[in-house]
Amino acid sequence: MDFRYKRIVFLTGAGISAESGVRTFRDSSGLWENHKVEEVASPSGFQKDPVLVWKFYSLRRLQAAEAKPNKAHATLANLLHDLEKSHSKATLITQNVDTLHERAYGALPDKNFLDIHGTLSRSRCTKCSKVYSDRWAYFDATGKSVDIHADDLWSNASLTCLLTTPKRNANGIPLSPCCTEQLRPDIVWFGERPQGVEKAVEELTRCDLFVAIGTSGNVQPASNFAAVARKAGAHTVCINLESPENAGAFHEHLLGTAGDKLPEFLKKI
Ligand code: OAD
Numbered sequence: 001m002d003f004r005y006k007r008i009v010f011l012t013g014a015g016i017s018a019e020s021g022v023r024t025f026r027d028s029s030g031l032w033e034n035h036k037v038e039e040v041a042s043p044s045g046f047q048k049d050p051v052l053v054w055k056f057y058s059l060r061r062l063q064a065a066e067a068k069p070n071k072a073h074a075t076l077a078n079l080l081h082d083l084e085k086s087h088s089k090a091t092l093i094t095q096n097v098d099t100l101h102e103r104a105y106g107a108l109p110d111k112n113f114l115d116i117h118g119t120l121s122r123s124r125c126t127k128c129s130k131v132y133s134d135r136w137a138y139f140d141a142t143g144k145s146v147d148i149h150a151d152d153l154w155s156n157a158s159l160t161c162l163l164t165t166p167k168r169n170a171n172g173i174p175l176s177p178c179c180t181e182q183l184r185p186d187i188v189w190f191g192e193r194p195q196g197v198e199k200a201v202e203e204l205t206r207c208d209l210f211v212a213i214g215t216s217g218n219v220q221p222a223s224n225f226a227a228v229a230r231k232a233g234a235h236t237v238c239i240n241l242e243s244p245e246n247a248g249a250f251h252e253h254l255l256g257t258a259g260d261k262l263p264e265f266l267k268k269i
Contacts, residue, residue: 007206042189096115210229243255
């Protein structure tokens with residue numbers, strides 16, 4: 001199969017997972033499960049109350065394991081498989097931490113997959129930064145310390161996988177096997193640098209098609225990606241429920257759900 005475009009970059013945001021029942025950031029009116037964002041998603045929040053942060057992310061892991069990839073994830077995953085067999089190259093950049101792209105694809109799209117905000121299926125040592133594949137929920141919905149394997153979350157075969165629950169400190173915080181220091185979710189928190197941005201920009205400046213799906217164009221640096229790709233000569237397309245903040249950076253706007261609009265659009269390429 002051959003494609004009209006030779007280098008394609010897809011950027012996804014919370015909207016692509018909305019049809020899987022994963023709540024979008026903006027839908028929750030700035031509060032995450034009644035917590036202020038800075039309490040549960042910032043380095044200072046973790047320093048102040050790591051138990052609260054692990055309770056929050058344990059629930060996110062359990063909820064992510066229950067969510068299923070939807071039609072848009074599946075369409076994109078099939079396209080990525082097709083593109084691998086063609087002369088075109090695709091890169092998928094996601095802001096989502098919910099693991100649904102990896103699960104729809106059936107493996108990790110490896111070099112061409114950038115989760116710039118991290119993912120729920122990894123943890124990181126707070127001392128040496130070693131990253132682990134980690135699918136444990138350490139607290140249940142009532143806040144009780146537990147060891148629940150959120151089995152459906154995707155695990156990365158290229159990382160050390162925490163197959164048995166790691167040691168915990170007296171408060172129930174998991175400790176890293178490498179340094180016996182606190183583990184933290186490998187999620188990019190507010191005030192932290194997104195991961196893999198240099199690689200993303202490299203792909204953006206070389207692509208001939210850029211497609212943003214389900215992202216409001218509010219959150220940096222991803223909100224700049226369409227402008228970077230357009231400046232480099234790419235055709236830029238936005239698939240979103242409503243017009244995004246960075247609407248001016250797109251040549252084409254397809255307003256509607258990702259599940260409807262993405263398959264329609266892909267027929268054209
Ligand atoms: P936002 O919540 O800011 O925007 C989601 C966008 O998706 C909105 O513009 C919605 O209109 C649109 N949308 C909702 N349902 C849709 C559907 N079924 N099909 C298509 N579009 C739909 O999310 P992002 O732009 O991704 O991280 O925000 C970036 C990131 O900021 C988020 O991933 C969030 C935060 O860091 C986390 O939640 C972990």
